[in-house]
Amino acid sequence: MDTKKVAVIVGSLRKESFNRKVANEFIRLAPKSLELEIVEIKDLPFFSEDIENDPPQVWIDFKTKIAAADAILFVSPEYNRTIPGVLKNAMEIGARPPKQNSWKGKPGAVATVSPGLIGGLGANQTIREAAVSLNIPMMQQPEAYIGQIKDKLLEDGVTVNEKTEKFLKDFLEVFEKWVMQITK
């Protein structure tokens, strides 16, 4: 079977991040044809055009990992109705310098996770907006606004409940089709 590599970008640096927990659940539940791996963004220095033509090694390593992936899955919190700065920074680094957009053409999807009711709707939409410029064709449906996450985790604090597990699996099933369609 054809296996596709999926770079998972987690928009939170928090140790006990709910988004990282859900990203790990995506990894656990992924179909065999999708090999999901978190690509870390925590050590990326702030983007500046001044250094994009002589970038630090961590930028190069990050861009190499993104370029090597077949697809992208964003899993992010919402900060002040938009996306965390660390995620936006990673987007810029991946996209630059001109004509060296590492994200280009890779099928993508987004899930946003929040303890709040509306599940990071604003961040989810913002990621889709940025994806236009990053040239990431995004899966449109299903949308994944995973709100009230504390109620969706089991007592172990890392595993999602049955209903959420089904939701993540269904999401991954459509994403698999999307990835295969775009990369064929």
Ligand SMILES: Cc1cc2nc3c(=O)[nH]c(=O)nc-3n(C[C@H](O)[C@H](O)[C@H](O)COP(=O)(O)O)c2cc1C
């Ligand atoms: C600076 C800041 C802004 C936040 N703004 C929002 C928001 O707009 N919408 C929301 O649902 N939660 C918001 N929150 C709460 C986060 O959803 C919550 O801290 C969540 O646990 C962060 O994701 P994580 O667990 O993956 O780190 C905000 C948190 C911080 C620290």
